[in-house]
Amino acid sequence: MLSRERILDVAIGLLDTGGEGVLTVRALSERLSTGSGAIAYHVGKREDxxxxxxxxxxxxxxSAAPAxxxxxxxxxxxxxxxxxxDAITAHRWLATRLTLQIVRNPVGPVTVGIFERIGRQVDALGVPRERWFDAASTLVHYILGAVSQNARIEGDTSGIDPVADRGEFFATTSTAWQELDPEHYPFMHAIVGQAAEHDDREQFLTGIAVILDGLTRLH
Structure with missing residues (x-):
């Protein structure tokens, strides 16, 4: 039986497979063996x-975030x-859509849900009330920006290999950095090994830790 949940499940599968480019009403209709009218009835237009x-x-x-x-x-x-x-790592199209949701629909459930969940903790951290918006926005912007680096980039992707191997990328990058003049780029030489061996998740958490430490100093 066709339902909104079934439509979204198949749509997410298409997005995971090939990004926004493969999600068309026609492709979705074929997967669901139904007409475009039925999809519009349950969900709306493509943007919806x-x-x-x-x-x-x-x-x-x-909902699954552990407490x-x-x-x-x-x-x-x-x-x-x-x-x-983890959600954006699993659904690489999500970074772009999530950013658009926050910009285009500030009163939508996605924007409100994320800000409310993080904002309550900003309050609990003791951040002055007049700094709540700045503090919560800093966390949200960092999260979206950091995860977007590992996500599929929508738009101009010239010069970017969408299936490039992560290890190979950092190995090539490290080699190129090692060839830089150490006298002019001492910092780049110092971090070559770290860049090649770093863990994306741990790096992400380091950024969160730095921001949280800064927020506790806003008293």
């Missing part, structure tokens, strides 16, 4: 479908951040 798919993935990710016993505000921020990080 993309927004609904984004909301479904983000809602599921935040450990005796969790501190910092623990909760890290849980939400990692939930979004």
């Amino acid at each position: 479908l993309l927004d609904a798919a984004t909301e479904a993935v983000v809602t599921a990710a935040l 450990p016993a005796a969790a501190t505000p910092s623990d909760e921020v890290r849980a939400v951040a990692l939930a979004l990080f």
